[in-house]
Amino acid sequence: MSDYFTPGQVAERFGLTLDTLRYYEKAGLLREVERAPSGHRRYRTDDVELLHLVRCLRDTDMPIARLRDFAELVRDGDHTIPDRLEVLQSHQHHLNARIAELRERQDTIQHKIDHYLGVLAENPAPDERPLPPPGSGPAPETASAGEGS
Amino acid sequence: MSDYFTPGQVAERFGLTLDTLRYYEKAGLLREVERAPSGHRRYRTDDVELLHLVRCLRDTDMPIARLRDFAELVRDGDHTIPDRLEVLQSHQHHLNARIAELRERQDTIQHKIDHYLGVLAENPAPDERPLPPPGSGPAPETASAGEGS
DNA sequence: ATGCGACCTGGAGTGCGCTCCAGGTCAAGC
DNA sequence: GCTTGACCTGGAGCGCACTCCAGGTCGCAT
Numbered sequence: 001m002s003d004y005f006t007p008g009q010v011a012e013r014f015g016l017t018l019d020t021l022r023y024y025e026k027a028g029l030l031r032e033v034e035r036a037p038s039g040h041r042r043y044r045t046d047d048v049e050l051l052h053l054v055r056c057l058r059d060t061d062m063p064i065a066r067l068r069d070f071a072e073l074v075r076d077g078d079h080t081i082p083d084r085l086e087v088l089q090s091h092q093h094h095l096n097a098r099i100a101e102l103r104e105r106q107d108t109i110q111h112k113i114d115h116y117l118g119v120l121a122e123n124p125a126p127d128e129r130p131l132p133p134p135g136s137g138p139a140p141e142t143a144s145a146g147e148g149s
Numbered sequence: 150m151s152d153y154f155t156p157g158q159v160a161e162r163f164g165l166t167l168d169t170l171r172y173y174e175k176a177g178l179l180r181e182v183e184r185a186p187s188g189h190r191r192y193r194t195d196d197v198e199l200l201h202l203v204r205c206l207r208d209t210d211m212p213i214a215r216l217r218d219f220a221e222l223v224r225d226g227d228h229t230i231p232d233r234l235e236v237l238q239s240h241q242h243h244l245n246a247r248i249a250e251l252r253e254r255q256d257t258i259q260h261k262i263d264h265y266l267g268v269l270a271e272n273p274a275p276d277e278r279p280l281p282p283p284g285s286g287p288a289p290e291t292a293s294a295g296e297g298s
Numbered sequence: 299a300t301g302c303g304a305c306c307t308g309g310a311g312t313g314c315g316c317t318c319c320a321g322g323t324c325a326a327g328c
Numbered sequence: 329g330c331t332t333g334a335c336c337t338g339g340a341g342c343g344c345a346c347t348c349c350a351g352g353t354c355g356c357a358t
Contacts, residue, residue, distance in 0.1 A: 008334070018335075019317055027315095038324050040335055053261060060254045064315070078268070085265045088258055095255050099248055105209045106244050109237055112202060116234045119227070157304070167305080168347055176345090187354050189305050213345065 004034070004042040013048075014055050028068040029054050031075055050074060060095055153183070153191040162197070163204050177217040178203050180224055199223060209244055 011018050024030055030050060033041045043051075050071070057067055070087050073080040160167050173179055179199060182190045192200075199220070206216055219236050222229040 006334080017317075020315090022336090023316065036324095038335080039337095040324080053257075056254050056257045058315095060251055060258075078272075081265050081268055085262060085269075088262050088265070092255060092258060092262070095251055095258075099251055102209055102244055102248055102251075105205050106241060108202075108205045109209075109241060109244075113234060113237050113241070116230050116237070119230055120234070123227075155304080166347075169345085171306090172346065185354095187305080188307095189354080207345095 004044055005048060007041050007043070010043045010048060010051065014051060016055075024051075024054065027064055029064065029071050031071070057091065060091070061098075062091060153193055154197060156190050156192070159192045159197060159200065163200060165204075173200075173203065176213055178213065178220050180220070206240065209240070210247075211240060 005013075007018050007021055010016075011021055016024075025033055030047055033043055033047055036042050054067055054071070057070070058064075062070075066087070070084060073084045073087070154162075156167050156170060159165075160170055165173075174182055179196055182192055182196055185191050203216055203220070206219070207213075211219075215236070219233060222233045222236070
């Protein structure tokens with residue numbers, strides 16, 4: 001029932017390396033972590049919770065610099081909650097926009113896929129050509145008119 | 150009615166810099182572009198179309214290396230269409246997964262936002278406090294029990 | 299003839315986010 | 329006492345995707 005976590009445990013839990021964990025601390029994404037007498041870090045529940053959010057924001061591409069600003073707000077105390085809200089909400093908006101963009105791009109890519117499928121359908125490769133009508137001779141070379149991009 | 154585009158036109162159209170355009174060419178994302186006698190590049194419709202797709206794939210975070218492979222397939226001719234399809238389809242799957250992940254993370258972030266909103270609601274900042282019930286005295290200091298992360 | 303703007307080249311530089319490393323300490327187990 | 333494994337430090341290095349730069353050419357307008 002330890003009320004702290006070792007670096008190894010935290011790294012494991014969040015799928016980070018020890019190096020990254022230390023890097024985050026140095027970069028100001030976590031408050032300075034407590035130490036055991038040996039000098040080894042001891043992560044508290046608070047640290048782990050903040051790290052959870054940090055991880056979440058990093059995974060959604062918030063830059064380190066912005067994360068540092070956020071972490072600073074957290075360190076500055078409860079009166080910064082409105083500011084933190086603003087950071088998180090603006091990030092949500094950003095994510096909405098990003099998701100919408102990805103979807104749009106997916107549509108474009110899908111058009112290209114459909115185009116290729118169409119090309120294959122009228123001009124299938126030998127090993128996946130549907131059975132030719134019985135009695136037909138050997139297939140002629142299917143000359144395609146250049147690269148349709 | 151020119152049947153080609155200048156670097157400036159292409160850059161403008163796709164929101165790229167001339168440097169990036171040249172970088173893409175050097176990196177093998179485009180085939181080698183034709184030149185005017187002056188040595189200036191002349192982009193054909195084909196180039197522009199490929200660039201459109203390249204842009205689309207880059208915007209959705211396909212790495213340059215993978216894009217180069219794809220462009221190579223395009224250069225290699227129509228028989229690579231099944232391979233190109235595989236690249237595009239696997240990218241679509243990747244995008245589906247990415248979008249799903251972003252949504253999940255959004256949920257987590259939203260929980261945090263709601264949490265902060267809750268804190269603000271029970272403990273509003275002075276300048277946004279709802280009117281107190283009539284007859285109440287000055288508000289006591291609202292001591293919060295530490296950082297709720 | 300001069301100036302201008304668009305473009306050319308090869309190569310160096312930048313910013314980000316890690317990642318790796320050498321050399322060291324500490325606690326526990328054999 | 330010695331080894332092992334987890335961790336420590338400061339600092340260098342890396343991969344990616346650009347981005348910038350110096351010095352040059354070309355064609356056109358004044």
